[in-house]
Every structure is written in C-alpha cells, then in structure tokens.
Amino acid sequence: MGEESGEKSRPVIERAIExxxxxxxxxxxIKSFSVKWQLIRNKLDELYSRISAVENLDSDVDPSLSSLVKAILCSLKECHCLASRCLNVSYSGKLLMQSDLDVISGKFDRHVRNLSLIYSAGILSHGFAIVVSKPSCRACRDDIRFYIRDLLTRMKIxxxxxxxxxxxxxxxxxxxDGRYTKMVIEISDMVNMLVEFLDSEMGIQEEACKAMLLISGFDLYKPVLIRSCVVGPLVRVLENGNCVGREASARCLMKLTENSENAWSISAHGGVAALLKICTCGEFSGELIASSCGVLRxxxxxxxxxRYMIEEDMVSTFxxxxxSKxxxxQVNSIDLLSSxxxxxEQSREILVREGGIQELVLVADPNSLSSSKAKEMAxxxxxxxxFGxxxxLNALMNSQFLVHLQYLLRNGEASVQESALKVTYRMCSLPMxxxxxxxxxAGFMLELVRFLDAKSLNVREIASEALYGLLSVPKNRKKFLQDDGNISYILELLDQEEMRNEKSDLGDTKLLISILMSLTRCNRARRKISASGYLKSIEKLAERKDSDAKKLVKKLSKNRFRTILGSIWHS
Known part of the structure; x- marks a missing residue:
C-alpha cells in the first residue's frame, strides 16, 4: 500500500511544483492589487521551497503528505483562476476580489504550516539525498531565488x-556568482539562519563560516552582517572552532574590521584576547595567525x-x-608592526629594544629565503x-643594511627595487x-644614475632627488666627477627631455638641472658642461622661462667670462 501511495504521489508533487x-x-x-499579489508570491515561494525538498525523496512518501499536496493543487488551480481574472480585469468588483485574494493567501499560509508539521514529524530521513539542480549561468532572478529558497528550506527542516x-x-x-550572494541578503531570515549555524555542530559551523566570509567580501553587505549580530558567534568560533572554521572566521573578521566602527564590537565580545592568544601560541596554522594579525592591525x-596590545607585550610577539618561514x-606581522x-613612540622604542630592526633587515637580506613580497614589506x-x-638609524646602519639595500637596488624585482629606492631617497634626505x-x-651614486632613465616618471624623480642629496656632499661630488661618463650621461638625458618636452610641460628636466647646478660647484664640472655640445639645450630651456635653467646658464656664463679674462691676463 505504501509503495503504491509513493509511486502515485511523485507525479502529484511534480505537478504542484510546475x-x-x-x-x-x-x-x-498582473498590474492590479500589486501588494496582495506580492504577499501571495512570497507564500508561493515558501511553498515551492518546502515541496521541492521532497521532490527527490528516495523512500516512500507519507500518505499525509500526498493528501496535502493534492489539497495544495486545488488551491493553486483556484489561484490560477483568480490570476486570470485580475489579468483580464474580468472581476465583478474590487472589494470582492480583494476578499478572494485574502482567502487564497490564507489557504497558502495554512498549507505552509501543515507542511512544516509533517516535516517536524520526521518524514525527511537521514538518507534523504539532495539532488538540486543549480540554475544555469544565464538563469533569471526568479530561478536563482527558487534555488536559494529551496536550500533555505533544507536548512530549516x-x-x-x-x-x-x-x-x-x-x-x-x-x-x-555574486547574484546568489545578493539573493541571500534579500531573502528574509537567510542571514539570521547562517548566524545561528555559527553556534551549531562543527561541520555546519565550518560551512556557515565560509558563507559569512563570502558575504563579507561585498562592502555593501557588511552592515547587514553586523546588524545580524554576527561578531559574537564569529569570536566564539575563533575560540572553539576547528581549524577551517577558525581561519574563515578570522578572515571574515578582518574584512568586517576594515571599518573601524566595528572594532569595539570585536573587543566587547573578547575578540582581542582570542586573537592575541592565537598569535602567541604558535600551534595554529600560518593562515590563521596571518589573518589574526590582519584583524589586530x-x-x-x-x-x-x-595600548592594551602594548601592555600585553605583544610587540615582542609580533x-x-x-x-616565520x-x-x-611574515607579511601580515610586518604590516601590523608598521601600523x-x-x-x-613607545611601541617604536620597544621595537628597537627587542631587535625588531634587525629582524626586518634579515628579511630584506638577499640571501634570506624570504619572498619578494616579504622583502618589499620589510x-x-x-x-x-x-628614521625617527x-x-x-644607528641600529639600522649597524645591521649591514646598506649592503642589502644596494644589492636590491641593482638586482631586486621591480616592486622591491622601487621600495629600496624610496628607502635610499629617505636616507639621502637626512641632514647627516x-x-x-x-x-x-659604497657606490650608491652609480646605482641611482641607472634609474634616471627609468620608464616611470615617479622613479626618475625619486632617483634624481636622492642623487641630488648625495651630491650635496663635496667628497661625493668629486667622486662622481671622476668618471666623465656620469656628467655626459646626465647632459644627454637633459637633451632628450628638452626635445621630448619642447611642446609640453618641462617634465623632470628641473631635477636634472638641479643635479647639474649641484655639480657646478666644481670647476671641472663647469668646464665640462660649457665645452659640451649640450649647452644649447640648456640655453633653450632658459629661453622658455625655466628659472633653474637660467641660473645654470648664468653660472656657466660667469665661468666662461672668467676663462676669457684669464686667457687675456696671461697673454
């Protein structure tokens, strides 16, 4: 009898879904009675999800369910009739139609409650196989909504x-597909259920954490999670969850705390202490420790x-x-310490006292196993x-840092080279x-000259200013001028820039002229520039109302005048 009932009920369920x-x-x-039809649609969505949950049931269907589905089919037929009348505006009166719509809405409401009672009685066994067809990539919004509501029903029952x-x-x-995330936010109770699952069994908790992480990837949805009180459960997962759950929880908290307004919520639920414990223990995965550092940052x-982190001596821990290998x-702990x-000043003094600068220099060491990203962060x-x-600075200079810096300027990857160049410029700007x-x-001037013709204007500017800083020292100027090729190269670059910018802005010619101005403190440099074939380029710049070029021409003119006077005097 049960087998016959089960066979007959399946087509009934399929007809109901269709x-x-x-x-x-x-x-x-339907354009008329839009509010009432929206309420009916919401109930139909719920009904669809609950009936779909038993569509693929691989065991006999309870007779009570079969009977209920038949009653639902009758109500659906009645509703189809009302829909056609509203669509064709063929009803006798608005008040009567409103009453009929209220009645059918109430019937659907009772059907939903009756289905819930049947489910709660245990009709869905552990062996129920979920075979839900995910909509295609071109699916419409309604298909996506049906699918998500179906999953929600399975989560409920x-x-x-x-x-x-x-x-x-x-x-x-x-x-x-981000459309599914959007639908999760839109469907009532979905986020609240996911939050409840964070305090559930490990397997469910783990997947719920992953869901929260995916949702938190959208800035627009973060406030929804906060309003749903997700922080407390996430902190509890951080304290007691399994490895996967903890990692997802920490990453989610890191995204949520990008808005500093949520910081106090983490602290109020004991999150700071939990995060510090993870960083201190050393028994957790690198992903979890790194994410915890990100949250603390x-x-x-x-x-x-x-202040609390400093008082807990966490600077030493970081x-x-x-x-770390x-x-x-490495990257996240450096980022945290830097922040x-x-x-x-207090935490910086602890950093120096505890050997933090030496650790940073070790990461920047070209012979270390640290990645380019870690070197860049260091x-x-x-x-x-x-440089405070x-x-x-003494701690830095005593750590063989200049040797590493010079090597990275010459041989590092592009991003590392640029970071090394910025540090070099900072050192060249010191009044020391x-x-x-x-x-x-140590040969830094030669390295900087190589960057003067870089593709990036920013890199050329930094290198020029750094070189200008080094040339402010007389000994460095003399050393630089020992190689005639250096000044010839700068003059050549200036000529190229003058031609390139003849009909536009002056670009970075000002920086090159500043270097030449610095060099003209030496007689040898003045003679070299005056005797070169690039003097006309400088004079053209001066004619274009470049004040720096005018000063340079004036200085060179005085030198030529003195030379002429000298030759006349000695003749």
Whole structure:
C-alpha cells in the first residue's frame, strides 16, 4: 500500500511544483492589487521551497503528505483562476476580489504550516539525498531565488547532513556568482539562519563560516552582517572552532574590521584576547595567525586597543613572527608592526629594544629565503619606522643594511627595487653628512644614475632627488666627477627631455638641472658642461622661462667670462 501511495504521489508533487512556478510567473504580469499579489508570491515561494525538498525523496512518501499536496493543487488551480481574472480585469468588483485574494493567501499560509508539521514529524530521513539542480549561468532572478529558497528550506527542516550539504551548495553558488550572494541578503531570515549555524555542530559551523566570509567580501553587505549580530558567534568560533572554521572566521573578521566602527564590537565580545592568544601560541596554522594579525592591525587604529596590545607585550610577539618561514605570516606581522609603531613612540622604542630592526633587515637580506613580497614589506616598514631618531638609524646602519639595500637596488624585482629606492631617497634626505658620505663611498651614486632613465616618471624623480642629496656632499661630488661618463650621461638625458618636452610641460628636466647646478660647484664640472655640445639645450630651456635653467646658464656664463679674462691676463 505504501509503495503504491509513493509511486502515485511523485507525479502529484511534480505537478504542484510546475503549477507554482507557472503561477508565480503569471502573477508578475498582473498590474492590479500589486501588494496582495506580492504577499501571495512570497507564500508561493515558501511553498515551492518546502515541496521541492521532497521532490527527490528516495523512500516512500507519507500518505499525509500526498493528501496535502493534492489539497495544495486545488488551491493553486483556484489561484490560477483568480490570476486570470485580475489579468483580464474580468472581476465583478474590487472589494470582492480583494476578499478572494485574502482567502487564497490564507489557504497558502495554512498549507505552509501543515507542511512544516509533517516535516517536524520526521518524514525527511537521514538518507534523504539532495539532488538540486543549480540554475544555469544565464538563469533569471526568479530561478536563482527558487534555488536559494529551496536550500533555505533544507536548512530549516533537514537533519545535520542535509543542512551541511545545503550549505556546501550555497557556498559553491555564491563563490561562482555574486547574484546568489545578493539573493541571500534579500531573502528574509537567510542571514539570521547562517548566524545561528555559527553556534551549531562543527561541520555546519565550518560551512556557515565560509558563507559569512563570502558575504563579507561585498562592502555593501557588511552592515547587514553586523546588524545580524554576527561578531559574537564569529569570536566564539575563533575560540572553539576547528581549524577551517577558525581561519574563515578570522578572515571574515578582518574584512568586517576594515571599518573601524566595528572594532569595539570585536573587543566587547573578547575578540582581542582570542586573537592575541592565537598569535602567541604558535600551534595554529600560518593562515590563521596571518589573518589574526590582519584583524589586530585593523583594531590597532583604536588607541585604547593598541595600548592594551602594548601592555600585553605583544610587540615582542609580533617581532618573533617576522622570523616565520610562512610568507603570509611574515607579511601580515610586518604590516601590523608598521601600523602599530609608525605613530607611537613607545611601541617604536620597544621595537628597537627587542631587535625588531634587525629582524626586518634579515628579511630584506638577499640571501634570506624570504619572498619578494616579504622583502618589499620589510623595506616599507624600515622606511616608516627607522628614521625617527639617531638611535633608530644607528641600529639600522649597524645591521649591514646598506649592503642589502644596494644589492636590491641593482638586482631586486621591480616592486622591491622601487621600495629600496624610496628607502635610499629617505636616507639621502637626512641632514647627516656622514651617512651620505658612507653611501657615496659604497657606490650608491652609480646605482641611482641607472634609474634616471627609468620608464616611470615617479622613479626618475625619486632617483634624481636622492642623487641630488648625495651630491650635496663635496667628497661625493668629486667622486662622481671622476668618471666623465656620469656628467655626459646626465647632459644627454637633459637633451632628450628638452626635445621630448619642447611642446609640453618641462617634465623632470628641473631635477636634472638641479643635479647639474649641484655639480657646478666644481670647476671641472663647469668646464665640462660649457665645452659640451649640450649647452644649447640648456640655453633653450632658459629661453622658455625655466628659472633653474637660467641660473645654470648664468653660472656657466660667469665661468666662461672668467676663462676669457684669464686667457687675456696671461697673454
């Protein structure tokens, strides 16, 4: 008897699903009673999801379900009739039609409640196989909504495994297409259910964390998560979840705390202590530690939270993380320290005292196993942290840093070279002649000259200004002029720039002229420029009202006048 009932019920369920789909599609064409039809559509969506949950049931269907579906079919037929009358405006009166629509809406409401009662009685067993066809990439909005509502129903009424499978399918859909994420936000109760799942069994909790991470990837949806009180459950996962759940939770919190307004919410739920514990223990995965550093970096923008981290001696902990063999831990810990210490003298002093500068220099060492990204981050941190006082600079100079810096300028990847160039410029800008002299002796001027013809205007400007800083030292000027090719090369570049910018802005010719002006403090340089074939290019620049070029021409003219006088005097 049960087998016969099951065989007969399946076509009934299929007809009900087809009828609901057809009715929803038809209702979108109705212009009258739009509010009431919207309410009916919402109930039809719910009905569709709940009936779809048993469409693929591989065991006998309970007779009570079969009977209920037949009743639903009758109500759907009645609703189709009302829809046709509204569409054709063939009803006798508005008040009567409104009453009929209220009645049919109430029937659908009862059908939904009755289905819930049947589900709660255990009709869906653990062996229920989820075979849901995901809409194609060209699917319309309604198809996507049906699919998400179907998954929501399974999350509501299914056992643990069914819920987990539904979450997996949901995450796969959101990962592939942002429209599914948007629909999750739009469907009532969906986000709240995902938040509840964060306190569920490990398998469900893990998938719920992944879902939250995907949603938090959209700035527009972050406030929805915050309003749904997601922070507390995420912190609890961070404290007690499995490895995958913790990693997803930390990454989600990192995205949510990009807005500093959410920082206090993390702190209020004990999140700061949980994050610090992860960074301190050393037994967690590199991904989790790195993400925790990322969250703490965002939280460090709040002065009280930063003070708490300093009081807990976390600067020392983060310095140790710089030595990690895991690239992402190195990068994120350097970023965190740079953020904490750049505007805080107390934490910067701890950084120097605890050997933080030496650790950064070790990462920048060309012979280290650190990645280019880690080297780039280390150079940025050195640029931001090591020039606040003489003691910081001494710690840097005593760590063989100049040797590493010069090598990276010459042989590093493009991004590393640029970071190294910025640090070089910073050092050349210091009002410390001894440092510039050491850099001149080490051969930095030659490295900087190579960048004067770089494709990037920004790189050319930084290199020019750095070279100008080194040439302010007399010893460096003499060393630079020992190679006649140096000044000839700068004159050649100036000539190229003058031709290139003849009908436009002056570009970076000003920087090259500034270098020449610095060199003209030496008689040898003045004679070299005056005797070169590039003097006309400089005079053309002066004619174009370039004040720096005028000063240079004036200085060279005085030199030529003195030379003429000298020759007359000696004759």
């Amino acid at each position: 009828s609901i789909s057809s009715l929803i599609s038809l209702s979108h064409s 299914g056992d643990v495994e069914m819920k987990r499978q539904a979450l997996i399918k949901l995450n796969e859909s959101m990962e592939e 965002n939280l460090g923008g709040v002065e009280e939270i930063k 310095i140790k993380l710089i030595g 895991d690239e992402i831990v 904490m210490c750049s505007r805080d 150079l940025r941190a050195i640029h931001n942290l090591c 006082s003489v003691s910081y 002649e001894e440092v510039k002299r050491i850099m001149g002796d």
